[in-house]
Amino acid sequence: MTNEEKKCIAQFEIHHTQLLNQAGERVGPLPDFATSYETLLTLYRTMVQTRTFDSKAIALQRTGKMGTYSSSLGQEAVATGIGHAMHFEDVLLPTYREYAAQFQRGVAMSEILRYWGGDERGMAYANQPHDMPITVPIATHVPQCAGIAYAMKLRKEARVAVCVLGDGATSKGDFYEGINLAGAWQLPMVVVVTNNHWAISVPRKVQTHAQTLAQKAIAAGIPGEQVDGNDVIAMRHVMSNAIEKARSGGGPTLVEAMTYRMHDHTTADDASRYRNQSIVDEHKLLDPIDRLRKYLTANHDWDDAKEQRLHDECIAEVETAVNRYLDTPPVPPETMFDHLYETLPDALQSQRDEVELLGKQKKGGGQHG
Numbered sequence: 001m002t003n004e005e006k007k008c009i010a011q012f013e014i015h016h017t018q019l020l021n022q023a024g025e026r027v028g029p030l031p032d033f034a035t036s037y038e039t040l041l042t043l044y045r046t047m048v049q050t051r052t053f054d055s056k057a058i059a060l061q062r063t064g065k066m067g068t069y070s071s072s073l074g075q076e077a078v079a080t081g082i083g084h085a086m087h088f089e090d091v092l093l094p095t096y097r098e099y100a101a102q103f104q105r106g107v108a109m110s111e112i113l114r115y116w117g118g119d120e121r122g123m124a125y126a127n128q129p130h131d132m133p134i135t136v137p138i139a140t141h142v143p144q145c146a147g148i149a150y151a152m153k154l155r156k157e158a159r160v161a162v163c164v165l166g167d168g169a170t171s172k173g174d175f176y177e178g179i180n181l182a183g184a185w186q187l188p189m190v191v192v193v194t195n196n197h198w199a200i201s202v203p204r205k206v207q208t209h210a211q212t213l214a215q216k217a218i219a220a221g222i223p224g225e226q227v228d229g230n231d232v233i234a235m236r237h238v239m240s241n242a243i244e245k246a247r248s249g250g251g252p253t254l255v256e257a258m259t260y261r262m263h264d265h266t267t268a269d270d271a272s273r274y275r276n277q278s279i280v281d282e283h284k285l286l287d288p289i290d291r292l293r294k295y296l297t298a299n300h301d302w303d304d305a306k307e308q309r310l311h312d313e314c315i316a317e318v319e320t321a322v323n324r325y326l327d328t329p330p331v332p333p334e335t336m337f338d339h340l341y342e343t344l345p346d347a348l349q350s351q352r353d354e355v356e357l358l359g360k361q362k363k364g365g366g367q368h369g
């Protein structure tokens with residue numbers, strides 16, 4: 001039987017949304033929220049704040065004041081759009097580059113610094129009771145997100161669970177299991193795949209032969225779409241639509257956000273060993289902050305003086321957070337045993353006792369030094 005003789009029984013399309021091009025020019029009508037200067041400024045400020053935080057966090061790590069750190073440089077628009085589109089009572093399940101969303105949701109910069117400084121208290125957010133901590137194990141939070149969304153549905157709550165993962169994470173079984181549940185149970189859930197082209201040293205091209213990552217949704221029976229993740233207006237727009245659809249009973253969506261990882265994978269990595277700087281330079285032209293600044297300059301009288309003031313404010317805010325972090329007395333090392341079990345198994349209890357003893361002998365050691 002030839003293909004011509006076979007009957008086509010299903011067809012699928014993947015759509016891509018971009019509203020501002022890389023020159024910061026409108027490529028189509030903008031959604032209503034984008035007519036508000038205040039809203040655009042909030043989005044811009046969040047991205048600049050996050051980038052300011054990011055460069056300071058790297059400096060803290062480089063000077064031995066923090067354990068390790070995963071940068072969100074160049075990817076700020078993705079998490080900014082996510083955080084802005086969510087309601088406070090929704091639940092975010094982030095990975096380790098969604099600072100911009102976390103800040104908007106009430107997580108303090110000093111808490112993120114504490115976490116990367118090895119202090120688990122940094123994940124017990126003082127002003128964010130709903131969200132899950134940063135998930136470093138790849139894709140394990142997708143089924144967890146389905147569980148949370150299922151509970152919301154069962155309780156008839158008008159809430160949405162949003163999980164964010166990377167391009168590499170879409171190769172994990174947990175991802176497929178999670179989106180399958182989302183589809184089968186029509187859960188109030190949005191899955192965002194941040195396609196930053198790299199999974200440590202593995203490029204997106206060799207990660208999967210699939211043409212897009214958004215199309216992975218099709219097998220789960222849920223809509224999948226792609227968005228320019230360096231266009232914060234498009235990102236916010238696509239996320240709002242997906243979240244509000246889920247909230248009103250319309251089921252889950254998978255959003256593939258196209259961006260680029262501009263920094264090393266983490267501060268423990270050296271990307272110059274596996275990628276050419278010229279590729280990184282090409283992606284600088286797509287920078288999300290530059291793009292919105294160009295739009296604001298052309299349409300809302302944004303100028304150098306306003307830009308400088310914003311930078312000064314962001315630097316001051318980050319400095320305050322850094323001081324709060326550095327002034328926090330470190331937790332004793334044996335507390336690393338404290339957050340997994342309610343009752344510690346005997347084998348671990350003896351290790352805990354040993355670490356505690358060593359700590360007392362050393363006295364004065366801490367994670368900031």
Ligand SMILES: Cc1ncc(C[n+]2csc(CCOP(=O)(O)OP(=O)(O)O)c2C)c(N)n1
Nearest residue numbers: 136137138165166167168169196198199200
């Ligand atoms: C289950 C699991 N396997 C392996 C790792 C090691 N690891 C950490 S990050 C990473 C790559 C993730 O790439 P991607 O999903 O694209 O996210 P990105 O870091 O690019 O944001 C891997 C394999 C891990 N953290 N968890």
Ligand SMILES: [Mg+2]
Nearest residue numbers: 166167198199
């Ligand atoms: Mg990646």
